[in-house]
Amino acid sequence: MGVKVLAKFCKKCGSKIDDDAVFCVNCGTKVVSGGSLPAPSAVSANSKGTSLGPDYATKDESLSWWNWRGRLNRQRFILRSLILVPIAIVGGIILSGGISFFVTTAAMSGQDEDAVFGIMFLLLLCALPFILTSAVLGTFISIKRGHDLNIPGWVVVIVSLLGASFFLSIYLSVAKGNEGPNQYGDNPLKWPGSI
Structure with missing residues (x-):
């Protein structure tokens, strides 16, 4: 008489899992290796709207x-990149255009150096919100896009810091994401509508 193998079920959502699966195809929860998982409770964590692990996002x-x-x-x-690029351009125009204008004007009129540096500092303060907002939000969307390809966020940040952000953006724009859920969340294609 053969040994009966118990079916594996996801401990979060209750879906049946293949024996060699690393993540549940329904909710993305990491599967415990070796042995079968206990049958889940009637109400899954997903239906309560709770997070399904440290990396899994709602x-x-x-x-x-x-x-x-x-x-x-x-x-x-x-689309988010196309919204953020003009914000960064406005910040750059304010900063570089304003500084060059005031430095040229100050040099031609013989103004005090302290006044010129004060004006440059004010321009920097005006441009900083545009530049910081676009940099932070640009990093966030790049990390999320990397997550869709199952790339950890720290890899995206390091590649950007190494000066390859342009090439990374091209890759993130054309590469097809994982089908179904992965360790970072559900397939984003199932959420139509908003940008």
Whole structure:
């Protein structure tokens, strides 16, 4: 008589899991290796809206502009990038154009150096919100897009710091994301609508 093998079920959502699966295809929860998992309770954690692990993000977290948790599909990544680029350009125009104008004007009129540095400092303060906002939000959307490709956020940040952010952006814009959920959240294609 053969040994009966128990079926494996996800401990979070109750879906049946293949023996060699690393993550549950329904909710993305990491599967315990070796042996079968206990049958789940009638109410899954997903239906309560709770997070399914330290890296797994809810729909609201994924669609939020103000965090790096979750996943973004290609379309949302490109649209958000097209919104952030003009913000960065405005900041750059304020900073570089204003500084060059005031330095040239001060040099031609013979103004005091302290006054010129004061004006440059004020221009920097005016441009800083534009530059910082676009840099922070740009990093967040790049990390989320990387999550859609199952790339950890720290890899995206390091590649950007090494000066390859342009090439990274091109890759993130064209690469197809994981189908179904992964360790960072549900497939972002299932959330139509907002940018």
